[in-house]
Amino acid sequence: MHSAAASPFYQLVPFHPKFQTFQSKTPLTTPYCTPRLASISGSAKMRPLRALGGSSSSAGGDGDDGDGVVTLIEYLGKEGIDLKDDLVVLLDHIQYACKRIAAIVASPFSCSIGKQTGVGAGGGGGSSGRDAPKPLDIVSNEIILSSLKKSGKVAVMASEENDAPTWIIDDGPYVVVTDPLDGSRNIDASIPTGTIFGIYNRLEELDNLPTEEKAQLNSLQSGSKLIAAGYVLYSSATILCVSFGSGTQAFTLDHSTGDFILTNPSIKIPPRGQIYSVNDARYFDWPEGLGQYIDTVRQGRGRYPKKYSARYICSLVADLHRTLMYGGVAMNPRDHLRLVYEANPLSFLVEQAGGRGSDGKNRILSLQPVKLHQRLPLFLGSLEDMEELESFGDVQQKVNPGYEV
Numbered sequence: 001m002h003s004a005a006a007s008p009f010y011q012l013v014p015f016h017p018k019f020q021t022f023q024s025k026t027p028l029t030t031p032y033c034t035p036r037l038a039s040i041s042g043s044a045k046m047r048p049l050r051a052l053g054g055s056s057s058s059a060g061g062d063g064d065d066g067d068g069v070v071t072l073i074e075y076l077g078k079e080g081i082d083l084k085d086d087l088v089v090l091l092d093h094i095q096y097a098c099k100r101i102a103a104i105v106a107s108p109f110s111c112s113i114g115k116q117t118g119v120g121a122g123g124g125g126g127s128s129g130r131d132a133p134k135p136l137d138i139v140s141n142e143i144i145l146s147s148l149k150k151s152g153k154v155a156v157m158a159s160e161e162n163d164a165p166t167w168i169i170d171d172g173p174y175v176v177v178t179d180p181l182d183g184s185r186n187i188d189a190s191i192p193t194g195t196i197f198g199i200y201n202r203l204e205e206l207d208n209l210p211t212e213e214k215a216q217l218n219s220l221q222s223g224s225k226l227i228a229a230g231y232v233l234y235s236s237a238t239i240l241c242v243s244f245g246s247g248t249q250a251f252t253l254d255h256s257t258g259d260f261i262l263t264n265p266s267i268k269i270p271p272r273g274q275i276y277s278v279n280d281a282r283y284f285d286w287p288e289g290l291g292q293y294i295d296t297v298r299q300g301r302g303r304y305p306k307k308y309s310a311r312y313i314c315s316l317v318a319d320l321h322r323t324l325m326y327g328g329v330a331m332n333p334r335d336h337l338r339l340v341y342e343a344n345p346l347s348f349l350v351e352q353a354g355g356r357g358s359d360g361k362n363r364i365l366s367l368q369p370v371k372l373h374q375r376l377p378l379f380l381g382s383l384e385d386m387e388e389l390e391s392f393g394d395v396q397q398k399v400n401p402g403y404e405v
C-alpha cells in the first residue's frame with residue numbers, strides 16, 4: 001500500500017535522508033544517492049564514490065585518477081578545474097536538486113502531483129493560460145529553492161515561477177537565476193524537459209539597500225556578468241551541461257551510482273549544422289526575412305549547398321542540446337522566452353562552445369535586463385548559421401495572433 005495521500009509527492013521518490021550523508025565505500029545500488037559536500041565536510045576536498053572503481057592515484061588536471069571516469073564533483077574540485085569551495089558546494093546542491101527533479105519527471109506517480117499538492121495556476125510574471133505553471137513546475141521550484149537554501153551559498157534566487165526574487169541569506173556569495181522545469185507543457189507525453197540555471201556573484205555594493213530592491217537588482221545583472229551557467233536535460237539520459245567561463249562540458253547521470261560523469265569535455269558546436277529548429281506552424285506570422293531564410297536553407301540554396309532538415313521538440317533545453325551536439329540553429333522568433341533565466345544562461349553556454357546567442361539583432365549577453373520576466377526572441381546556434389540567419393535582417397516575429405497550443 002502506498003501512503004501517497006499523506007505526504008507531498010516529491011518526498012515519496014527514493015531519497016531517504018540517510019543517503020544524503022552516505023559515506024560507505026560499499027557500491028551503491030539505490031539510484032540518485034550522492035555524497036553531499038556541504039552535509040559531510042563543507043569542503044571541496046571530499047571525493048565522491050567512484051563510478052566504476054579504479055585506482056586512487058591521481059593523473060591530475062581533469063579529475064581523472066587513471067580509470068577514465070571523472071565525476072562532476074571531481075571535475076569541479078582540486079584535481080579538476082579547482083573552483084572556489086563555495087562554488088563547488090553550490091554546484092553540488094544544484095546537481096542534487098536536479099537529480100530529485102529527474103526522478104520525479106520519470107516517476108509513475110508524477111501525474112498525481114497536481115491532485116496531491118493542489119497546485120495549479122499562479123507563478124512568475126503573472127502568467128496565465130498556456131503559460132500558467134504546471135504542478136511539476138511548482139514542485140521543481142520548491143526543490144531548487146530548498147537546495148539553494150541548504151547550500152548556505154545563495155543570497156537570492158530569481159525563478160520563472162516566482163513573481164519576485166526570493167532573498168535567502170545576506171552573506172550568500174551568489175545569485176541564482178533559474179527556470180526550474182522548462183518545457184513542462186510536454187510532460188504528460190514524456191517529452192524531454194530541462195532545468196536552466198545561471199550564477200552571478202552577489203553585488204556587495206548593494207548590501208545596504210532594502211531587501212526587495214537589492215534582490216531585484218542582483219537578479220537583473222547583465223548576462224556578461226555570469227560566472228557560471230548550465231542546464232540539466234531530462235531525456236533518455238539525464239545530462240548536466242555547464243560552463244564556468246572556460247568552455248562548456250556535459251556530464252551524464254550514471255543511475256547506478258548517482259554520479260554525473262564527464263562525457264562531453266570541451267564541447268565545440270560545429271561551425272555549421274544542417275538543421276533548423278523552429279515552430280514552423282507560425283510560418284505565415286513570420287517577418288519576410290525569417291521566412292526567406294528558412295525557405296533558403298530548406299531548399300539548399302544558402303551558403304551551405306545542402307538542404308537543411310527541421311527538428312523541433314518544443315522543449316528549449318532539448319532543442320538546444322541537440323543544436324550543441326549537431327550544429328545548426330534553434331530559435332523562437334517571437335517575444336516568448338525569458339532573458340534573465342533562459343536566454344542568458346543558454347547563450348553563455350553556446351558562446352562558451354563557440355556558437356552565438358542573439359535576439360535576431362543583438363548579442364544576448366550584451367542586453368541589460370530591465371525586468372525579471374522580460375521576454376524576447378531567441379536565436380542560438382552555430383556561428384556560420386547564425387551569421388547567415390542575421391544577414392536576412394528582419395527575423396524577429398512581431399505578430400502573435402494568440403497561439404493556444
Ligand SMILES: O=P(O)(O)OC[C@H]1O[C@](O)(COP(=O)(O)O)[C@@H](O)[C@@H]1O
Nearest residue numbers: 131182183184279314315316332336
Ligand atoms: O509555443 P512556442 O512558441 O513554440 O514555444 C515553445 C517554447 O516554449 C517553452 O515551452 C518555454 O515556455 P514556458 O517557459 O512558458 O514553459 C520552450 O521549452 C519551448 O521552446
